[in-house]
Amino acid sequence: MSKKILVLPGDGIGPEIVAEAVKVLDVASEKYGLGVELSYDDLGGAAYDRYGTPLADETLERARQADAILLGAVGGPKWDTIDPALRPERGLLKIRSQLELFGNLRPALLYPQLAEASTLKPEVVSGLDILIVRELTGGIYFGQPRERRMLDNGERQAYDTLPYSESEIRRIATVGFDMARLRGKKLCSVDKANVLASSQLWREVVEEVAKDYPDVELSHMYVDNAAMQLVRAPKQFDVIVTDNMFGDILSDQASMLTGSIGMLPSASLNVQNKGMYEPCHGSAPDIAGQGIANPLATILSVSMMLRYSFAEAAAADAIEQAVSQVLDQGLRTGDIMAAGCRQVGTREMGDAVVAALKNL
Numbered sequence: 001m002s003k004k005i006l007v008l009p010g011d012g013i014g015p016e017i018v019a020e021a022v023k024v025l026d027v028a029s030e031k032y033g034l035g036v037e038l039s040y041d042d043l044g045g046a047a048y049d050r051y052g053t054p055l056a057d058e059t060l061e062r063a064r065q066a067d068a069i070l071l072g073a074v075g076g077p078k079w080d081t082i083d084p085a086l087r088p089e090r091g092l093l094k095i096r097s098q099l100e101l102f103g104n105l106r107p108a109l110l111y112p113q114l115a116e117a118s119t120l121k122p123e124v125v126s127g128l129d130i131l132i133v134r135e136l137t138g139g140i141y142f143g144q145p146r147e148r149r150m151l152d153n154g155e156r157q158a159y160d161t162l163p164y165s166e167s168e169i170r171r172i173a174t175v176g177f178d179m180a181r182l183r184g185k186k187l188c189s190v191d192k193a194n195v196l197a198s199s200q201l202w203r204e205v206v207e208e209v210a211k212d213y214p215d216v217e218l219s220h221m222y223v224d225n226a227a228m229q230l231v232r233a234p235k236q237f238d239v240i241v242t243d244n245m246f247g248d249i250l251s252d253q254a255s256m257l258t259g260s261i262g263m264l265p266s267a268s269l270n271v272q273n274k275g276m277y278e279p280c281h282g283s284a285p286d287i288a289g290q291g292i293a294n295p296l297a298t299i300l301s302v303s304m305m306l307r308y309s310f311a312e313a314a315a316a317d318a319i320e321q322a323v324s325q326v327l328d329q330g331l332r333t334g335d336i337m338a339a340g341c342r343q344v345g346t347r348e349m350g351d352a353v354v355a356a357l358k359n360l
């Protein structure tokens with residue numbers, strides 16, 4: 001049976017990096033007989049321009065029908081001044097929420113070839129392999145009420161709300177423990193339980209879930225300390241589980257330990273392991289249209305798609321191996337460039353991964 005994949009290139013560098021990831025997916029499909037069937041639509045600013053909304057109903061319906069979704073990135077200055085309810089980012093939040101993609105996996109893995117591109121000393125990052133499990137459909141991004149209003153004294157005020165229910169915490173904690181069990185058997189839950197009520201409940205529920213995982217070593221850490229520990233001694237972490245906003249911030253931070261935000265893929269999964277796959281970075285308006293963006297995070301997101309949505313481990317491994325070989329060849333986009341390497345653009349990097357994959 002063919003695998004239906006909806007491709008949403010999005011905005012800025014989105015179409016550039018997705019084009020390379022699709023080339024890699026096509027080759028993997030042919031080589032491993034995956035039988036993928038691609039269709040395309042718009043999300044974010046591109047959808048606003050085409051449909052007048054960042055996520056059209058028909059696009060959402062196509063996403064529901066698809067077996068998996070490949071996304072580039074959304075947003076950009078062109079849409080910064082439109083009605084905030086129609087911003088490109090709201091389309092992304094809506095698709096995540098409507099498909100209940102609550103489990104966001106963001107692996108920060110250092111390819112040894114990129115040790116010099118990391119912002120930390122080689123001995124601090126060598127062998128780094130962290131998985132951040134971010135809650136993706138709750139918390140302050142979605143909490144109601146959220147409002148901007150005028151106070152009686154004429155001052156403008158705005159607020160957001162940070163709710164977490166027990167069931168939301170339990171299901172993401174379970175993903176964290178399951179992942180830890182498959183990896184180094186260490187889970188660090190990151191919160192702000194010294195201040196926030198939502199974090200106090202978070203910690204309580206994570207402790208309850210821990211009873212089913214006696215083989216996993218659980219620790220708790222406040223998010224401010226976690227941010228510091230990530231740059232002090234990142235290898236102390238195996239799996240981190242955390243809320244929506246903390247996970248957003250910590251994953252961008254962790255990306256630099258691996259050399260560049262252009263290296264960090266992600267999977268956003270629901271209970272049926274239906275997934276949306278996208279790089280962790282944004283639409284990078286500062287380099288869009290120049291053909292210089294790093295496509296590897298998106299290519300590695302395809303690998304995650306094959307692993308998590310389609311259980312095609314051999315094909316997923318092969319893509320990761322092809323990426324590693326290309327790095328061995330000394331090819332680098334600007335963001336991971338180092339002395340003695342050859343700087344290439346987005347397309348050349350994608351072509352090199354395709355060639356390596358074909359030759360495996």
Ligand SMILES: NC(=O)c1ccc[n+]([C@@H]2O[C@H](COP(=O)([O-])OP(=O)(O)OC[C@H]3O[C@@H](n4cnc5c(N)ncnc54)[C@H](O)[C@@H]3O)[C@@H](O)[C@H]2O)c1
Nearest residue numbers: 073074075076262280281282283284285286287293294335
């Ligand atoms: N998942 C998403 O769609 C997503 C994620 C983050 C930000 N955004 C949106 O993207 C827009 C820009 O946001 P931002 O500038 O804060 O973050 P960004 O991640 O787009 O860019 C931050 C910096 O990283 C660089 N960068 C990002 N991806 C790169 C790549 N593949 N190769 C090389 N360099 C890369 C950019 O050039 C920029 O200097 C905003 O509208 C934001 O809301 C979208």
Ligand SMILES: CC(C)[C@H](C(=O)O)[C@@H](O)C(=O)O
Nearest residue numbers: 075089092093248280281282
């Ligand atoms: C664009 C934005 C809504 C999004 C988020 O904060 O989740 C992005 O930063 C991400 O990391 O995927």
Ligand SMILES: [Mg+2]
Nearest residue numbers: 248249252280
């Ligand atoms: Mg982010």
